Amino acid sequence: MQLSNAEEQLMQILWKKKRAFMKDLVEAYPEPKPAMTTVATLLKRMQDKQFVNYDQKGRSREYFPLVKKQDYFSRQMNGMIKNFFNDSASQFASFFTQQTDLSKTELEELRKIIDQEIKKK
Structure with missing residues (x-):
C-alpha cells in the first residue's frame, strides 16, 4: 500500500514526533498550514491503510505510526527498482x-x- 504525497508529508511529521495530537500535527506543518478537517481526512485514510492508529485520551486522539519510516522507504525503493529499472x-x-x-x-x-x-x- 502506498501513501499519497499529502499523506507522506503527514507521515514524515508523525515519524518525527512519534506520537501526537491533531493540533500538534497541524502546528508542525509549514505555512500555509492545512485545515484541521484536511488533516483529519488524511489521518482517517492513513488509518484505513493501516499506517497510523490512535489512543483515545479523553476527548482527543493521540496518533502514532504503525509503519516504521525505514520499512516504508525500503518498500518504496524496492518498488521503484522493480518498476523503473527492470528489477x-x-x-x-x-x-x-x-x-x-x-x-x-x-x-x-x-x-x-x-x-x-x-x-x-
Whole structure:
C-alpha cells in the first residue's frame, strides 16, 4: 500500500514526533498550514491503510505510526527498482551514480558501503 504525497508529508511529521495530537500535527506543518478537517481526512485514510492508529485520551486522539519510516522507504525503493529499472539493482546503481552528480568522495563512500555489505554476505 502506498501513501499519497499529502499523506507522506503527514507521515514524515508523525515519524518525527512519534506520537501526537491533531493540533500538534497541524502546528508542525509549514505555512500555509492545512485545515484541521484536511488533516483529519488524511489521518482517517492513513488509518484505513493501516499506517497510523490512535489512543483515545479523553476527548482527543493521540496518533502514532504503525509503519516504521525505514520499512516504508525500503518498500518504496524496492518498488521503484522493480518498476523503473527492470528489477535490476545494477541498472538503478548506474542511473543513480550517473544522474545525481556525486563527487569523487561520495562515490568512494558508496564503494565502502558496498564493500562492507559484500563482506557480510
